[in-house]
Amino acid sequence: MSQLGTTASTQPGKMSKARWIYIGLPLLILFTVSMIDKSNINVLLANKPFLQDLGIKDGAIKGSLSSIFLITYAIGQFGWGFVVDRIGAFKSGLIGIFFWVVAMVMGGLAESVSALFWSRSILGLSEGVLYPIALTLTAxxxxxxxxxxxxxxxFNGNSLGPVIGLPIIAMVAQSYGWRESYHALGAVSLLCLIMFWVMVRNSPSSHYAVSHTEKEFIENGAGSKKELANTGEVKAVLKNPIFWMLVAVYGCISIGFYGISTFLPSYLTEAKQIPFVQSAFINAAGYGLAIIVQMSSGFWSDKIMKRAVFVGGASALIIIFLLLAMFTSSPVGAQVLTILLISVLLMPAALTMTMLHKVASPQVMGRIGGIFGCISYVLAAIGPMVVGAGSQLSGSYTGGFLVLLGFIAVPLVLCLVLMRKGY
Structure with missing residues (x-):
């Protein structure tokens, strides 16, 4: 497979911006499309024709469709972490993206819940490649x-995806049918495969658009950290208590995120009596605001180099906004609070992963990222199951959401410890 040349096409003395254009931008697009692909099911769970066609009648099945993705996503991240360190982010990405195209096509052809489970499982395994390649390329x-x-x-792709995808999926499903939403997303994912092949390479030294000046800046730039581990020191990272604290923070935040986001469209339509398409736009507005929140927190945390402050603060806001949204009697207030809630849901996850770079070097980031993601997303699968089972038992979403608050409180406490350790 052609690498399109390995020498820089720019002048040696000129600073190029290849790292942002050829790595940052494609990763943003990949995470955007992957988030649309995985959250497609969240919108369709509020679509009556979809539920009727596949015979989905209770909250437990709804929660299981989200949880099966998270479980296979966790397994995929673990396996891909070792693959990425062995064959590189470039080849790993090509293989993983190809199979998530296959998964979306399978979803559009599904005739039963079991077939949909297979589609969600393959999607989870294949999309599991994303975090190992993204963390490795970033390092x-x-x-x-x-x-x-x-x-x-x-990471803003996780917010941008719902902004773009949720309203479009809702309108496509309502106007043309739910199967068409799967087929359209399969086509978009195929375009992502082509984009990745053209633009991304494993390292600056093997990229055709990197100048010598940019290569030197990346390798020796200001603030470059001392290597903390090499390819033979994965065990050393796993023995570091900070690593496990970060796993706990990310896992509990993920429990809250997937538990809330899986059921928000259904919650708004059923509990707050908000029309189906309107609920999708409310969710999209929240993810739109989340883009601003994440970019601002990323900028300021790079300035002060204190990530845990932002993670802990966001965890507190999630608890406050969720409680207020559940118990307000005002429909308008519920919509505003939902937007604010969504805006802070993803930010702590991005900055928690940034802290991971302080405990693992680029040489082991694929494996460490895979282990980190595997454990975190196994925990994340608890979220949809808690809300699904809770709604089934109590007849409302309130009980399940209240349980989620206990998990979100864990990162708030752990971040106080991380702050004292300089994170």
Whole structure:
């Protein structure tokens, strides 16, 4: 497979911006499309024709469709972490993206819940490649004083995806049918495969658009951290208590995020009596605001180099906004609070992963990122199951959402410890 040349096409003395254009931008697009692909099911769970066609009647099945993705996503991240360190982010990305195209096509052809489970499982396994390749590319392409901004950029795809995708999926499903939403997303994912092949390379030294000056800046730039581990020291990272604190923070935040986001469209339509398409736009507005929140937090955390402050603060706001949204009697107030809630849901996850760069070097980031993601997303699968089972048992979403608050309180406490340790 052609690498389109390995020498820089720009003048040796000129600073190029290849790291942002050829790495940051494609990762942003990949995370945007992947988030649309995985959250497609969240919108369709509020679509009556979809539920009727596949015979979905209770909250437990709804929660399981989200949880099966998270479980296979966790398994995928673990396996891909080792693959990425072995064959590189470039080849790994091509393989993973190809199979998530296959998964979306399968979803559009599904005739039963079991077929949909297979589609969600393959999607989880294949999309599991994303975090190992993104963390590895960020470690190799950006100096430490740019890593929070870089990760905020591509992590914003998790917000941009719903902004673009949720309203479009809702309108396509309502106007043309739910199967067509799957087929359209499969086509978009195929375009992502082509984009990745053309633009991304494993390292600055193997990229056709990197100048000598940019290469030197990346390798020796201001704030470049001392290597903390090499390829033979994965065990040393796993013995570091900070690593496990970060796993707990990210896992509990993920429990809250997936528990809330899976059921928000259904919650708004059923509990707050908000029309189906309108609920999708409310969610999209929240993710739109989240883009601003994440980029601002990434910029300021790079300035003060204190990520845990922002993670802890966002955890507190999630608890406050969720409680107020559940118990307000005002429909308008519920919509505003939902937007504010969504705006802070993803920010702590991005900055928690930025802290991961302080405990693992680029040489082991694929494996460490895979292990980190695997454990975190196994925990994340608890979220939809808690809300789904809670709504089934109590007849409302309130009980399940209240349980989620206990998990979100854990990062708030752990961040106080991380702040004292300089994170």
């Amino acid at each position: 190799k392409w950006f100096p430490s004083n740019e890593q929070a901004k870089a990760q905020a950029l591509w």
